[in-house]
Amino acid sequence: MEPRSSTVxxxxxxxxxxxxxxxxxxxxxxxADDGMLVAKMDREPIFLFAELHDRGYSxxxxxxxxxxxxxxxFRP
Numbered sequence: 001m002e003p004r005s006s007t008v009x010x011x012x013x014x015x016x017x018x019x020x021x022x023x024x025x026x027x028x029x030x031x032a033d034d035g036m037l038v039a040k041m042d043r044e045p046i047f048l049f050a051e052l053h054d055r056g057y058s059x060x061x062x063x064x065x066x067x068x069x070x071x072x073x074f075r076p
Contacts, residue, residue, distance in 0.1 A: 004032035010039040013068060021048045028057065028073065037073040044069050 008027045012020035020041060025048075027037055044061055048071075052059050057073050064070040 006035040041069040
């Protein structure tokens, strides 16, 4: 069994919906319980937020210097 990743970084810029959301949800399956997913996004992933909540994750999503957003997903 492979160890789970403690930090997963994704660059979802330039992708059309729903690909960024699908990539994030797939990456969360391999995330360690104490890990964090960090994703660069072109837009605020508003449809993802309810999915994260339903799966027991917390998140922050803030504008970044590039004009996009930086999403951080973690277990509370």
